[in-house]
Amino acid sequence: MIRAILFDVDGTLVDSNECHVRAWLDAFAHFGIDAGADDIRGQIGKGGDQLKPVFMTPEDIEARGEELDAWRSERFRAVHQPRVRAFPGVRSLFERLKADGRRIVIATSSSPEELEHSLAVANVADLVDATTSRGDVEHTKPAGDIFRAALAKVPDLTPRQARVVGDTPYDAIAAAKAGLDTIGLLCGGFSRADLEGAGCVAIARDPEELMARYAELFG
Numbered sequence: 001m002i003r004a005i006l007f008d009v010d011g012t013l014v015d016s017n018e019c020h021v022r023a024w025l026d027a028f029a030h031f032g033i034d035a036g037a038d039d040i041r042g043q044i045g046k047g048g049d050q051l052k053p054v055f056m057t058p059e060d061i062e063a064r065g066e067e068l069d070a071w072r073s074e075r076f077r078a079v080h081q082p083r084v085r086a087f088p089g090v091r092s093l094f095e096r097l098k099a100d101g102r103r104i105v106i107a108t109s110s111s112p113e114e115l116e117h118s119l120a121v122a123n124v125a126d127l128v129d130a131t132t133s134r135g136d137v138e139h140t141k142p143a144g145d146i147f148r149a150a151l152a153k154v155p156d157l158t159p160r161q162a163r164v165v166g167d168t169p170y171d172a173i174a175a176a177k178a179g180l181d182t183i184g185l186l187c188g189g190f191s192r193a194d195l196e197g198a199g200c201v202a203i204a205r206d207p208e209e210l211m212a213r214y215a216e217l218f219g
Helices: 017-030 037-041 048-055 058-083 090-099 111-123 146-151 168-178 192-197 207-210 214-218
Strands: 004-007 101-107 130-132 162-166 179-185 202-204
Touching: 017 037, 017 058, 017 192, 037 048, 048 058, 058 111, 090 101, 090 207, 101 146, 101 179, 130 168, 146 168, 162 168, 168 192, 179 192, 179 207, 192 202, 202 214, 207 214
Parallel strands: 004 101, 004 162, 101 130, 162 179, 179 202
Antiparallel strands: none
């Protein structure tokens, strides 16, 4: 029996992936780093510790990585975060899960501050049992740390008793490292082929389709 659902946030519960693309694009441009929007878009779903090495040398990360992170975070909050909106059906889905006695755990590479805002936008903070975010782990997705930490939030929970819902290949890759199966959502912008190739066991359009296929996907 599925006892807990481990949810990603960006691109899964809230329509924010393109906002993050633009924030990274702004930050790289500000620091004179060559990075195109399409290339960044393909890396969304990773935390900054995993994304920066795609575009920066180790020496550049050592010299300017923290400054770039701070600049990007402030830029995101000031310019792009106000455009973040929840996907339809998120609260209804969470209410159904809670009514069935299932635990809801958040597992995101976002910062705690960004997570707090996203849960408020989605109007589900009161329905969440536990959260894990970038501040709780050494390495973010696609490392498996966040999902291992999320599993540990529910006493006596085994990977077979949980399921991940995410929107990027990095969610599925990270979840698999923790022994978890992933339902992939298309609403974050990655293709069905991308998600299936990363190991997703099922694909749905968005949270509304999860609700429509509730019995099939959550048992």
